[in-house]
Amino acid sequence: MSRAIHLLVVAWCLMILAAMAAIAQPAELPGVNISATDISLEEFLGQVSAQTGVETYLAEDPGIEVSVDLADADIETAIHAAAEQANCSWVRVYLLEPAEGVVEDYDFATLARLVAETRSQYFKRMTKEEREALAAEVAAAVQADNSARDEAPIGGWRASAITEEAPDGGLDRSAQWALSDPLRFAASPSYSDPASVQIADADVTAFSDALAKASGLIVLDRRQATEGQTNIDLTEAPVDEIVAAAAEQLGCSWRRVYLLAHVRKLSNEEIEQRMDTFFNAGMGYFWSQPQEKRAEIIQRIVDGSNQLTKEQRTQIRSSEIARKMMQKFMSYSNTLSIQQRRELMPLLQAAAKIMGG
Secondary structure: OOOHHHHHHHHHHHHHHHHHHHHHOOHHHHHHHHEEEEEEHHHHHHHOOOOOOOEEEEEEEEOOOOEEEEEEEEEEHHHHHHHHOOOOOEEEEEEEEEEEOOOOOOOHHHHHHHHHHHHHHHHHHHHHHHHHHHHHHHHHHHOOOOOOOOOOOOOOOOOOOOOOOOOOOHHHHHHHHHHHHOOOHOOOOOOOOOEEEEEEEOOOOHHHHHHHHHHEEEEOOOOOOOOEEEEEEEEEEEEHHHHHHHHHHOOEEEHHHHHHHHOOOOOOOHHHHHHHHHHHHHHHHHHOOOOOHHHHHHHHHHHHHOOOOOOHHHHHHHOOOOOOOHHHHHHOOOOOOHHHHHHHHHHHHHHHHHHHO
């Protein structure tokens, strides 16, 4: 082999090794340097993206100006500094995308919908015990004081639009958050980075579930391919590194993005409207299911109501939102056929038992 060819081969091998190293060990993101007074949140996020190369998606500009003084700040420290002032929830999301071709053009609404669908499917794949544990953790986290921290959070943050403690000790506060936060479906009790993931011969769904369990973070599979397996054995590794390792094995590209949404306290009229929307959507879904599935849903709800503690029953009875939802359900049942009311009778009895004491 001539010296010229030898040098070309060496150079080619070095390029391949460098590319593999870049995938396996993602470079640290550049720090954020922004010092500004009364800058719009949209403009601030634009500067963050320009400096780091990471895209941010804002639900809508709340018209709130922020003031920041950041020098070589971590991207999440920077995002949180502005989000806290604007009362915005935010969350880190990962995208797996085709290795080649045009990158799909997203907006906040599309990504929020994909996050909700992905989280819903993850929730369905959990065992009953895992679902109950996660629901309890989320409820406790929502009611906790989200501002009592010395350092910026990692991975995401739930903004609170409630400035006064609800008289029932937090149930109505939790309900208002669920009605008002566009990123409620992305909520996790906590986010962790670094994280530990050990999986073998796993498809992308199993990988996504494992990462969600380990870190609370969401992976959206936007590849055109549906096949591929991953073998990950990483302990206390940066989440970027874990996702990069999976992307390499799946033959796709990856990136992280951020979603932000302003959360404000709703008026009583807005609460009523959103309660109507959720209630109608829920009942529409219920009646769209086959009878066997409807029976399972009813039994699951009845079993859950039977496990409520005395304290929890007291909280529900003292909750204004809970009372309104119960009244709505009772009124709705009167519009149904005799056969439909008979099918819903276990739910009506459970509701009467809870509200009656």
